[in-house]
Amino acid sequence: MKRIALAVALAFTSLSFVTPAFAASAATTQSNPSANPPAVWDLTSLYPSDAAWETERQALLADLPKMKALQGTLGTSSASLLKGLQTMSDIRRRANRLEVYSGLKADANTKDDANQARNQLAYSLDSQVDQATAFISPEIAAIGAEKIDTWIKQEPGLQKFSYMLHTALRLSAHTLSAGEENLLAAANDPLEQAGSIYNLLTNAELPWPKITVRGKVYTLDQETYVSLRSDRDPKVRQQVFKAFWPVFKAYERTIGAIYVAHLRGNVFKARARKYDSSLDMALSGGNTPDAVYTTLVAQANAGLPTLHRYFKLRSKLLGLKQAGYQDIYVPLANPPRQYSLAEAEALTLDAVQPLGDDYVKTLGANFQKGWMHSLQQQGKHSGAYMNGAAYDVHPFVLMTFDGGYESVSTLAHEWGHAMHTVLANGAQPFETADYPIFVAEIPSTTNEMLLADYVASHAKTRAEKVFALSQELELLRGTFFRQAMFAEFELKAHDAIEHDQSLTGADLSKMYLELLKRYHGDAQGVVHIDDLYGVEWAYIPHFYSDFYVYQYATSISAAAYFAEGIEKGDTALRERYFNMLKAGGSDDAYQVVKRAGLDMATPAPYQAIVRRMDKVMDELEAVMAQK
Template sequence: MKLTAIALALAAASLQILPAQAATAPAAAAPTMDAAGVWDLTPLYPNAAAWETERQAILAELPKLKALQGTLGANAGALRAGMDQISAVKKRIYRLAVYASLRADENTKITENQARNQQADAAFNQFGEATSWLNTEVAALGADKVNGFIAQDAGLAKHAYGLRTILRLSAHVLGAKEEALLASAAEPLQQPQAIYNLLANADMPWPKVKIHGKEVTLDQEQYVKYRSDADPKIRLQVFKAFWPVFKAYERTLGATYAANLRGTVFQARARNFPTSVAMAQGGDNIPEAVYRTLVEETNKGLPTLHRYFKLRSRMLGLKSAGYQDIYVPLAKPSASYTVAEAEQLTLTALQPLGKDYTDKLAAGFKGNWMHSVPQRGKRSGAYMNGSAYDVHPFLLMSFNNNYNSLSTLAHEWGHAMHTVYTTGAQPFETSDYSTFIAEIPSTANELLLADYMVEHAKSKQEKIFALSQELENIRGTFFRQAMFAEFELKAHEAVEKGEPITGEKLSAIYLDLLKRYHGDAEGVLKIDDLYGIEWAYIPHFYRDFYVYQYATCISAAAYFAEGIGKGDTALRDRYFTLLKAGGSDDPYLLVKAAGLDMATPAPYQAVVRRMNRVMDELEALIATK
């Protein structure tokens, strides 16, 4: 997952609300920063005192940005000077936020770091208030005048796309007073995610269970570790112990997410968007047809997903499979992996991308960019944060020595290398590439790794494992994320219709999707009603209409990975042109220029065909003696 300093950095039009990640929590000991598997944050700031000095310096700049109001239309030079001044402060505040969020995510129980993260969020919100007049002023200048200024002053070239985006979205830009009011509302609208993060990561009372004779605290990290246990009784034990914790907080979690939904709908209506999804797509100018075509085509492909679940049940010897059985590997890997071994395998698998790519990747591996050691209180999941433009990207994951960790490492470093190529080719102003593109290089890395593992399998069992992992990647990245996307769509539409939203209702919506996607009615997988609470486990839902892009991106990634893996250098060139383009144009158009129209059924149908081909190969392999 690509995560910026402010989750998804704003387009120049600044039309999206930024989720926070911080709140206070009980104090705990800080991790040792020179330990193996822990990132080095000193390239950002040498220490917390330097960070605070910079925060105060940034705050002192904000009145100067406010004073620019009314000056941009004087001439081309005035527009360039004003945009340069705003951009320079934005770049500094991104860096400020990166440091704060990384420190906070190392251990969500450290009060000092959570407080610093809140200060960074507040500073960014103050920046938003100080520049809230910008969109209104640019829109009032009009396209003819703005484009004329761009033609007169070469220094405006780096601001051109952002300025034209503001003009495109002018129908959704409000008056200066209203823009200031919405900017000041940003911080309170962020609080649902802040509450959720602390509740889910720091404050929930996780149960202790005996697994293989060992007492385990079944928090989120341990749930991920043990849900794939080879023993079906342990898998069921893990599910039956873990999910009641979320179920016990269903009302609170429901109220928290409902507050997030209502905040999004409020913003959409305030900005004159017909729907929440239209607002989410509007900033990047992505046709709504992309989202709705994905959902439609995924539902058409459910027989293929059900075929996969049936194949899994046969291979695992399960007469009656349940939801708790979807994570167990179909074959044992030949060995576990250290971080160093995973890095070397990734380098080897990604050789089709060329020497320049692998050289840059190897340098990143040696640079202490990543926090990979598991520890209590650490933010769950995995992400890459590349928002500090003048510094390298940073990555967070918990490496558990298994294939999933290997694949996650390849995925997140795909994000990191995307950032490296973008920042090497683009100025800060056009370096923030859209999530619509971000998940293509990360997922392409996963697919290239999967292809390598299949091709270089040393035994039948190893090949079975590699093929099954590729199938699992498609299930998790295409079908599962599309299911999440459909849930988000239904939840937002319910609020837009004025329907009451409770945790119980959200669980009912999710359970219906869970049963349909997993073939409960057809007897494919049995879905216990308890598992309808799984929606509350997904932090991505607090980043509205984000997850669907995993599914669209695996479709594009499959296209690139297949061709590049076969040695198509022309395709590889177009691929790197896409990576280097950053945020210099509408992401839908950038992908289309690379050869794919994501608003049509074709890319999604191709993924379903790929899944069927892999199952054909796996079934043929297991049929051999």
């Protein structure tokens, strides 16, 4: 995830799955799912060869001095301002495309040294672009709002930069001199090394134990832990947790020092830019009210009785007298079947029918165009994402499709991102098509909810229905309550550093353990939390992307609202929903969502998702009561 270092970069910096893409109408194409849809993407639409990529990289490096030569000229006239902004936009547009190609190739095969080296060159180029454009924000601030507004009226070409300009002016109190901005841009790399060190330690160097499960010996690394923690045998789950977490506990001091170094770097940047707190800095870029974050945390805590009800229901259905933390991942029902990629795409198209024929036709057509890498292969990057940073081409999806329901849900999720990109790009120019995470996770999660509701309502057997309902409950637990707990931990950790308190790995474990016990009802006997599991904070890489995960919780809350109304046939709501997606980054994301009918700074969205969780549990209990 690329960090936004400058106010002006808001409109031009790519996020890993939220930058606009191919300009296509969402109302023209119809396609039936193929029996053999493409499982590997076609990157020739980006560059015909690695040599062509390198030629463009060298060309862009040669053009960077043109950007630097404009320093000191932006305030001379509206034409000079437009020239500077357009030059920056063109450079960022080209750099994005270079990064997409190198990143996709590197992730498709992490064992290919040439791919990794090319990706490092792209990251280096990106840093150079940041430094070459570091003077822009200070010069915009020096021009001032009155002259900027006059020039926007005089020069039509500045219209597409209007939101970015006003954002830069709004943030001018936190914008430093050109030299200081250049220094901070250069400092980003060393300040972000803590995250790189953490990833290297936890992914490559921790001494993973070996365990024997049903006669088979496993090396209990992170991937194997995820696989075995959902084992149906409670003794296996206990064995896995008791073997896995002591590894992190043994490195508690070291990982604590790494994370505290990261926190101190973040606090340094906030103070350097004269923010009241790191949270204020994180939210200021998108002009998101602090009340969104604090209300989310407060409402998640208010909804804990519903979460505890879910844990009790799980214990009952699993036949557990006392659930432990090791029991929260075991599924309540076995998957009813396996799916081919073609079947998964067809099921997704059926599930999103409430979004309308135009959406379904366009999605079906895009499935066939070689935009996705879903093939299982050695060395492939784990996880899933959508990368839409190549504005002039189209979005790309990476996932590993294994035929399970979770893969189907992941497919629906990532293509929700892809369709958001298509819609935003179709309605916006490059300069305002990029959209932040705050809104990005809404259409992806809406697709997941539509899928879950469709599978549950069309289940042919009791087992299928139980599985579908239980999957939705896990989606709500993991995406709303768990991410809200993470958000609360981040807030407490940053607050400690901001108040100049000492903070060690043991302190972080104690802080996290209190949250873990409160959210899981340890004191009420709902789920027993062993003190050892307080070290789980050391396992969460998202904490190195500050104040990021809360947006998963806000987004699933918004998705629940939109999915419910759209499924009921509220066409006005559906229209507002699509207008939200087409808005791209043309306004503050908070305002974009608010215009669609939701104020995320109020309790209402979070109360609605808690009600949805209770409703799904009511349905599950009713199904289980049937004979």
